[in-house]
Amino acid sequence: MTGRPMIGILLALIVESSHWTKFRWEFNEEARSRAWQLTTIAIALAAVIVFLDRGPYVALPNLLTWLPPLLLPMQFIQSFGLRDSLPFSTFSFLANHRRRRNLRLGLTEDALFHLNFGNAYLIATLVASTLGSRANSWPFLPGIVILTGWLLLSANRSRPLSLILALITAGGLAFAGQRGIEYLENWFGNSGPGRSPFDPNSVSTMIGKPGTVQLSPDIVWRLRPWQRSLPPPLLRTATYNNFRGSTWQNLRVTVTDFKDLDTIEPVTGEIYHLLAGDLPADAQKQSIRADLPRYHLRGAALAESPLALPGDAASVRDFELDGIERNTFGTVRVFPKRAVIEGTVLWKGETNPENPPTPREDLEVPALEKQVLQDVLKELRLDEQPTLQKKLAVIRDWFQRNFKYSRTLTIHSSIFSPNSSTAIAKFLTKYHSGHCEYFATSTALLLRESGIPARYTTGYAVMERDSKRGEFVIRGTHGHAWCRVWDSDSGRWIDFDTTPGSWLASLPPQSSATQRFNDAVKRLREDFFLWRNRPANRFAVSLVMSAIGLGVAGFVIRKLWKSKRRLAAAKIATTYQGPLIRTPLHSLERQAEKHLASRAPGQPFAAWLLGLRPALPDSNALDEAIELHQRLRFDPAPPVTSELDRLTELTGQLKSALKARASRREFQRS
Amino acid sequence: MSIPATASRLETAVCSVVRGQPEVVRRVLACMISGGHVLLEDFPGTGKTTLAKAIAKSIRGAMFKRVQFTPDLLPSDILGISVLDPRTQEFRFHPGPVFTDILLADEINRASPRTQSALLEAMGERQATIEGQRHDLDGMFFVIATQNPVEFRGTYPLPEAQMDRFSMQCALGYVSAAEEAAILADQTETHPVDRLAPVATREEILELMAAARHVRFSEELRHYVVTLVGATRGHPSVQLAASPRASLALMKVSQALAVFQGDDFVSPELIQSVAADVIAHRIVLAPEAKYSGASARQIVADLIEQTPVPV
Numbered sequence: 001m002t003g004r005p006m007i008g009i010l011l012a013l014i015v016e017s018s019h020w021t022k023f024r025w026e027f028n029e030e031a032r033s034r035a036w037q038l039t040t041i042a043i044a045l046a047a048v049i050v051f052l053d054r055g056p057y058v059a060l061p062n063l064l065t066w067l068p069p070l071l072l073p074m075q076f077i078q079s080f081g082l083r084d085s086l087p088f089s090t091f092s093f094l095a096n097h098r099r100r101r102n103l104r105l106g107l108t109e110d111a112l113f114h115l116n117f118g119n120a121y122l123i124a125t126l127v128a129s130t131l132g133s134r135a136n137s138w139p140f141l142p143g144i145v146i147l148t149g150w151l152l153l154s155a156n157r158s159r160p161l162s163l164i165l166a167l168i169t170a171g172g173l174a175f176a177g178q179r180g181i182e183y184l185e186n187w188f189g190n191s192g193p194g195r196s197p198f199d200p201n202s203v204s205t206m207i208g209k210p211g212t213v214q215l216s217p218d219i220v221w222r223l224r225p226w227q228r229s230l231p232p233p234l235l236r237t238a239t240y241n242n243f244r245g246s247t248w249q250n251l252r253v254t255v256t257d258f259k260d261l262d263t264i265e266p267v268t269g270e271i272y273h274l275l276a277g278d279l280p281a282d283a284q285k286q287s288i289r290a291d292l293p294r295y296h297l298r299g300a301a302l303a304e305s306p307l308a309l310p311g312d313a314a315s316v317r318d319f320e321l322d323g324i325e326r327n328t329f330g331t332v333r334v335f336p337k338r339a340v341i342e343g344t345v346l347w348k349g350e351t352n353p354e355n356p357p358t359p360r361e362d363l364e365v366p367a368l369e370k371q372v373l374q375d376v377l378k379e380l381r382l383d384e385q386p387t388l389q390k391k392l393a394v395i396r397d398w399f400q401r402n403f404k405y406s407r408t409l410t411i412h413s414s415i416f417s418p419n420s421s422t423a424i425a426k427f428l429t430k431y432h433s434g435h436c437e438y439f440a441t442s443t444a445l446l447l448r449e450s451g452i453p454a455r456y457t458t459g460y461a462v463m464e465r466d467s468k469r470g471e472f473v474i475r476g477t478h479g480h481a482w483c484r485v486w487d488s489d490s491g492r493w494i495d496f497d498t499t500p501g502s503w504l505a506s507l508p509p510q511s512s513a514t515q516r517f518n519d520a521v522k523r524l525r526e527d528f529f530l531w532r533n534r535p536a537n538r539f540a541v542s543l544v545m546s547a548i549g550l551g552v553a554g555f556v557i558r559k560l561w562k563s564k565r566r567l568a569a570a571k572i573a574t575t576y577q578g579p580l581i582r583t584p585l586h587s588l589e590r591q592a593e594k595h596l597a598s599r600a601p602g603q604p605f606a607a608w609l610l611g612l613r614p615a616l617p618d619s620n621a622l623d624e625a626i627e628l629h630q631r632l633r634f635d636p637a638p639p640v641t642s643e644l645d646r647l648t649e650l651t652g653q654l655k656s657a658l659k660a661r662a663s664r665r666e667f668q669r670s
Numbered sequence: 671m672s673i674p675a676t677a678s679r680l681e682t683a684v685c686s687v688v689r690g691q692p693e694v695v696r697r698v699l700a701c702m703i704s705g706g707h708v709l710l711e712d713f714p715g716t717g718k719t720t721l722a723k724a725i726a727k728s729i730r731g732a733m734f735k736r737v738q739f740t741p742d743l744l745p746s747d748i749l750g751i752s753v754l755d756p757r758t759q760e761f762r763f764h765p766g767p768v769f770t771d772i773l774l775a776d777e778i779n780r781a782s783p784r785t786q787s788a789l790l791e792a793m794g795e796r797q798a799t800i801e802g803q804r805h806d807l808d809g810m811f812f813v814i815a816t817q818n819p820v821e822f823r824g825t826y827p828l829p830e831a832q833m834d835r836f837s838m839q840c841a842l843g844y845v846s847a848a849e850e851a852a853i854l855a856d857q858t859e860t861h862p863v864d865r866l867a868p869v870a871t872r873e874e875i876l877e878l879m880a881a882a883r884h885v886r887f888s889e890e891l892r893h894y895v896v897t898l899v900g901a902t903r904g905h906p907s908v909q910l911a912a913s914p915r916a917s918l919a920l921m922k923v924s925q926a927l928a929v930f931q932g933d934d935f936v937s938p939e940l941i942q943s944v945a946a947d948v949i950a951h952r953i954v955l956a957p958e959a960k961y962s963g964a965s966a967r968q969i970v971a972d973l974i975e976q977t978p979v980p981v
Contacts, residue, residue, distance in 0.1 A: 026906050028962075082906055576893035576980070586981070602974050603981035604938045634980075636888045637933035 011068055015121075018079035023564045027081045029099075032090040035073040038552075042070045051524045061131045067124040073556075083116035094554055117479050122151075141178065147169040159399045164416045197307040200238050200258075200331045202249040203458055205437040205481075206409060208423030209246065213407040213435050213561060216476035217515055219522050221299040224471040227555070229293045231472050232310035232347055234495050236459040239354065239484055241331040243441060246423070250329060251361070258325040258333065264288065272315040273324050275332065276351035286347050287314040298342035298526060299474075307332045308460055308474065311484060311495045314349025318342070320506040320533075329455065330354030330484075330493075340529045352493045357453035357486045365448050372425040373449040382450045388487055391452070395443060396498050404433040405503040411438075439499040440481040449494075453486035457495070463504050474517075584648040585629040591658050606630055616657050625650040673881045674932040679869040680728055680782075680878075681930060687724040688717050691851030692841045694840050697944060698814070701925035702772075703875070703882045706837025706919055707793050707813035707854065709828075709951065711804060718816040722774040723863050724977060725814075729875055730868035732810070735767035735772040739781035745788035749798050750805075769790050771808055771872065775815040779825040785951070786832055789813065793835040794954075810875055827876065830910060830954060837919040838944065838946040839951035878929060885925035886935040890980045895920050895941060901973045907959030912952045920948045938979045946970045 026033075046066055051059040078086065089095040129144065151165045153160055206213060225231045240248035261273040264284050272288045279287065292314055301307075306317070307324070309332055316324070319342070323335040330353035334341065357363075365373060370652050380398055385391040411423045424445065427438045440456055447454035461480040465472045482497035532541050588609070595615045599608045606626045613619045628647040634640050677699075681939070684695050698721065700710045710718045726734030737748060750766030767773060778786060792798050797809045815836070817828070833839075840882075845853070856862045870878075895917050903911035924940045931940070950966040959969075 024906065026958075487757060576890050576897075578889050578893075580890075580980075599981075600975055601978040602942075602976055604942065604979050606937070607939055630937045631935065634888050634937050636886045637935070 002224075007069060007595060011072060014072065015075055015079050023080065023386050024082055025077075025080050025560060025563055027077050027083075027086075029090070029096075032077055032086060033096060035077050036090055037350075038073045039071055042073075043067075046070055064124075065131045065187065066130050067128050068121070071121055071124055072436055074117050074559055075121045078121070085116045087114055087229075087558075089647075093114070101512060103145050124213055135325065141171065141175055145174075196302040196333075198237070198304060198306050198333070199265045199328060199330075200250075200333060201304065202247060202586065203240060204247045205441065206435070206438055207246040207427075207441060208411060209377075210409050210412055215479050219299075219473055219475055219519055220460070220478075221474040222471050222523075224469075225295040226294040226296070228470075229295075231295055231462045232312075233462055234310065234459055234482060234497065235308035235474065236311055236330065236484075236495075237306035237464060238331040239307055239455050239457045241329065241358075241455045242364065243456065248441070250327075258327050258481075260325050261332075269318065272317045272346075272496055273319075274315050275309070275313045275330070275349070275353035277326075279351060283351060287318075287351065289314075292346040293348050294344050294346045296342065296344055298340070298530070300339055300526060301334055301336045301341050302339075303335050304333050305336070307334050309353070310347045311346060311457070312347055312349055312491060313351070313353060314346045314351070316343055318344050326353055328355040337422060338529070340526045348483070350492075354484070354493055356491070357455075359453065362453035362455060362486065363448045363451065365445050366422075368422050369424050370449065372428055373445055376428055376446060377450055380446075386606050387451065388489065391450070392485065392496055395446060396496075399439060399443070399498040400500055402432055402568045403439070403500060405435065405439075405500045405506060407435050407506065409434060419491070436481045436499045436503060440483055440497075443496065443498045444483045447483065447485055454496075455484040455493075457482055458486050461504065466648065550577065581633050583629045584644070585625055586653040588651055588654055590660075591655060594662065595658065612658070615661055616654070618657075621650050621653050621657075625654060673878060673929065676870050676874045676878055677930045678932075680875075683728040683866060684721070684724045685867040685962075687856075687866055688721045688842075689853050689856070690722075690845035691717070691842055694842055695721070696927070696930050697838065697840055697923075697947060700882075700923055700944070701838045702810075702812045702926075702932055703878050703929060704837060704919070704922035704926035705879060706923060707815070707835065708750060709833075709836040709839040710814060710816045710842065711819050711839055711951075712816070712842045713820065713844075714818060716844065718814075718842060719774060719776065720816040720818050720863060721842070722772065724866060725812075727863055727866045729771070729872055730870065731872040732875070733808075734772045734774070735770040736776060737767050737948040738776045739778050739785070741780060741782060742911050743781045743785045745785050746800075748785065748788050749792070754949050763803070765805070769799055769805070769807065771810045771812065773811070773813045775813055777817060778815040779817040779828055781826065783826050783829060786826065786828060789941050790832060790835060803891055804900060810872060810879070815959045834915055834952050836951065837923055838947040867905050869956075882922070882926040883927045885928045885933070886933070887921060887925060891936055891941065892921070894938060894977070894980055895924075897976050898941070898945060898973060902949065902953055902969070903976055905969065905973070907956050908953050909956045910952075910954035912949050916949050916952050920945060923948055942979070945974055 025031075043063075047059070047063050050062045050066070063569045065339060074086075089099040111527075126144070126148070129140075143170065145167055149164065152163055152167070220233075223231055223235075240250055242249050242251040244251075244570055259277065261275065262279070262284070263271050263273050265271050266285075266288060273286060274287050276283070276287065297308070309316070311330070313332075319334065320337040321334050321341065322337055324332065326332045334352065380394055382394060411426050411434065424438070424442055427434050428442055444456050446456040458479070458481050460478045462472050462474060463478060464475065465471075466473050480499070480576050482495060482499070483492045486492075486494045487494050488613075531537055586605075589605075592609060592612055596608060596611045599605070606629060608627060612622060614621055625647055628643050628650070632643060632647065681692075681696055681699060684699065685692055688695055698708050698710075700726065710721070711716055722736075723734065726732050737743070746766065748766050748768050750764050750769065752763045753763040754760070755762045775789065778789075792807060792811070793813055796809075798805045798807060813836075817825075828912050844850075899912045899914075899917040901922065902908050905911065920941060921936075923944050924936045927937050927940050927944060928934070933940075946967050950970045953966040953969065955964060955966060955969075
């Protein structure tokens with residue numbers, strides 16, 4: 001709850017006000033089970049909503065954060081009821097059933113297990129606060145340790161030193177654990193929950209690593225073309241310009257920082273984000289032309305998630321975003337307002353989102369590959385082709401004819417023997433088989449070697465049509481890689497994909513029942529989320545929800561108001577303020593606790609100590625000690641010194657007898 | 671004779687007649703020593719009358735009167751009446767059964783409230799005002815009233831004010847089979863009450879009463895008594911809570927019990943042992959608590975358990 005102080009303060013006021021108000025209720029079994037039902041229903045509803053909102057991975061922590069308000073009905077019964085603890089049958093359907101049956105059969109209620117719900121609520125509050133959004137700030141950990149310590153110390157005064165020690169240890173462990181988690185998060189490059197792990201400046205490929213390409217078949221985006229037009233074949237998520245080892249990255253470029261997209265608002269309320277930067281007014285108008293083809297995109301997004309856009313995307317609109325930015329390579333990332341976003345993308349524009357090539361980077365070829373590439377180029381005789389289009393056709397043709405697509409990779413890059421050829425060389429000269437990363441990388445390097453600027457691009461192929469819904473589905477398995485090639489004639493970058501078309505057919509079928517179920521859940525989740533958050537519906541939804549909430553709350557408050565009861569002043573009776581007498585026998589309490597059940601507040605000390613009789617070889621000493629204790633303690637007559645001495649002596653005897661018994665028991669156990 | 675010896679002789683004597691009930695006997699005797707009155711609520715035939723008679727017979731010189739309460743019983747039947755003496759032409763006061771040491775008010779709830787109230791003044795203030803004339807009652811005046819908890823037809827439940835006048839309400843209850851067989855054996859030829867010889871004089875009882883008043887009671891325990899009795903006020907199941915008279919009675923009965931125990935001070939255990947007897951009958955339960963099966967004794971027992979006791 002650390003992120004929502006108002007709710008936290010309100011809850012604390014409700015729960016703690018029981019200490020200074022005199023209203024109480026006598027909740028019977030029925031009221032208790034009603035409250036528990038209300039709590040479970042609220043938790044279930046909240047679980048569904050949180051799941052629909054956030055997806056399974058963040059749903060649990062999110063739900064736990066909301067536990068304190070959800071558990072409030074039970075805590076209310078605990079705080080404002082007249083019982084100190086709630087019977088176990090309140091919480092368990094089976095136990096409750098058995099209780100009813102017992103009552104029906106005329107047996108007495110077996111309330112063996114009682115639970116003080118306050119303890120459970122305390123744990124829920126602690127868990128919720130540690131999962132809250134402010135839990136990572138530095139005062140949180142010391143604060144919570146001090147608060148817990150204060151609570152424990154006020155509840156158990158007898159052993160403050162060991163408690164403080166335990167708290168310091170726990171605090172230290174918690175600190176170390178937090179640091180460890182932070183370290184791990186940094187290590188794995190995950191910048192925390194709610195943030196996309198996507199790195200726009202580096203992607204490691206499987207080039208040179210044998211194995212099978214495994215991708216998630218879950219739906220990533222759904223795409224609905226405008227008026228039954230065709231969708232773009234390829235959607236880019238990121239572009240990179242430097243190949244090293246098996247990694248494509250963005251290095252040594254002048255500007256890699258992301259910049260906000262330009263926006264124009266031709267009609268009030270219609271905001272277009274322009275993909276290309278610094279356009280003249282005329283070109284800006286061109287980017288939002290009404291006759292541009294467009295499609296509708298819908299999917300889940302986190303902060304810094306890349307937006308899947310075609311290479312010639314012109315502008316986007318209708319996305320509910322806190323920000324949208326692109327880098328000089330045309331990689332666009334978003335900061336969504338909500339977990340699911342949707343909007344319209346206009347494409348086939350006349351401008352590029354990315355900047356023109358920088359010759360040094362976009363023509364760079366790793367030295368190791370140079371020889372092979374030159375050999376291939378010699379065979380292809382690209383120089384003879386007059387135009388870029390022809391050159392590209394030759395390359396595509398060569399790959400189509402001689403190469404095979406395969407998701408099972410066998411090429412091993414032997415990094416330990418620098419003399420042997422690289423993975424790309426092996427692919428081009430020997431194996432002739434690989435997956436899209438091989439094709440895209442080889443093509444980009446070939447083009448660069450022949451003097452044409454080229455970049456490596458990752459994204460998705462739009463290929464699965466859901467004819468029932470008239471939309472295209474983009475899954476993790478549709479992930480693809482291709483090239484962006486600089487067309488110097490038109491001054492634009494164009495997509496160039498040399499992967500044989502057979503790769504589309506080689507994808508595993510998506511017809512398993514689990515996959516269909518997952519798809520349906522995902523669709524439902526996203527559609528419901530968007531429906532709920534649409535401005536037109538948001539008001540109605542919040543109205544209905546608040547009406548239901550207020551109705552339930554009003555009903556409960558009315559019922560409670562009617563059945564409330566005032567706690568009279570007597571309950572807060574004055575306690576005895578006079579001097580307390582302690583006798584030597586009091587020092588026996590700690591040791592006696594190990595042999596006896598703990599003393600109820602109303603059980604007299606002497607009667608409680610009598611329970612020690614079976615534990616002692618000779619109970620006469622105990623009887624005599626108790627008698628002396630009673631006299632010294634409760635007789636207002638002045639004490640007799642000899643009696644005090646005698647009691648000290650007897651207490652010593654009792655202590656040693658108990659100690660001897662304890663060690664004997666220890667011995668028997670071992 | 672020492673004080674504890676008198677107490678223990680008295681206890682032994684009564685216990686020899688009322689078998690199997692040593693605790694109740696001790697508490698009833700303590701009630702008498704404390705100057706209070708006791709209400710025995712129990713089933714017919716459990717020995718209520720025998721107990722009263724046994725106490726009376728063990729005290730030499732103690733007067734014992736018994737009134738069987740019936741619906742047509744009048745106040746004057748209890749307090750007494752002035753009758754015109756034809757010879758002297760003067761009204762002569764004929765004292766009623768209330769002028770005695772030990773009064774057994776049998777089935778007290780069968781008399782009309784008016785008659786029940788006639789006992790109020792006598793029990794509370796040890797005096798009777800008859801026709802404007804105040805008559806002091808004896809220093810040892812002790813009322814043992816009985817009522818039947820089962821039969822309600824034709825009864826008048828005691829008013830709260832009357833209930834409050836009783837220091838304690840006890841129940842004898844059934845004894846074990848062995849004890850019951852012993853009772854049969856006792857009564858084969860004669861009733862043991864008839865064989866009972868007095869073991870203490872009336873003066874000794876008055877001395878016991880004085881001794882009980884001098885049993886020491888610590889300040890802290892006084893607070894405990896007040897807290898315990900005060901806890902009934904504001905208890906959600908209680909409509910009419912216990913009065914300060916309850917605190918007073920609890921203190922006095924505990925002091926008297928200490929005499930029987932041979933102690934010259936009161937310990938918290940003593941207070942707890944009689945608290946239910948002293949407090950419970952003064953409480954009127956809230957209707958919803960009554961119909962949900964709560965009992966006053968149970969509530970007092972819970973309060974004893976919850977109220978922190980001085981250790």
